[in-house]
Amino acid sequence: MNGFSANKRVAAVMLFLSGLILFSGSGFLLEWPALQRALALAAAIWFMAGLVMLACAIAALCGINARLVFRVGAAGAALAGLTLSIAVLTRVAPCAGPTCVRSRLVVAGGLVLFAVLAPRNSQSSLR
Numbered sequence: 001m002n003g004f005s006a007n008k009r010v011a012a013v014m015l016f017l018s019g020l021i022l023f024s025g026s027g028f029l030l031e032w033p034a035l036q037r038a039l040a041l042a043a044a045i046w047f048m049a050g051l052v053m054l055a056c057a058i059a060a061l062c063g064i065n066a067r068l069v070f071r072v073g074a075a076g077a078a079l080a081g082l083t084l085s086i087a088v089l090t091r092v093a094p095c096a097g098p099t100c101v102r103s104r105l106v107v108a109g110g111l112v113l114f115a116v117l118a119p120r121n122s123q124s125s126l127r
Contacts, residue, residue, distance in 0.1 A: 007070075008060075008061060010118050011056075011060035012057075014057040014060065014118065015054065015057035017111065018050050018057055019050075019054070021046060021047070021049060021050030022054065025043055025046045025047035028047075029043055038087075038092045039087070039093065039094075042083055045079065045083045046084065049080035049083065051076075056069045056072050060073070067119070070119045074114070074115040074118040074119050077111045077114050081107075085104075088101055
């Protein structure tokens, strides 16, 4: 892993997370007409945040302006995490019990934590 810089590692994590977000968001978007408006809006925001993260991860792997790319990608991750947590707390997102709520909030918190740490890691490695 000597040739794999910190920026590339953060970009790889962002690429993985964006794939998960897009995969889970696409399931909701396929059932768009059957969803409640609030859930459909949350799914659309979730999916768009995943697209932003995917584009930023690809740009970072290609070496395009890492600071800007990581900031925008981190904003996408924060938006996805906040959307998920708001949807769960307002009971818009379907959940079958307290363990489901906790697990989704942990995922949302992880996305927000990644959003906080990704730009800091890229800035420290570019100095």
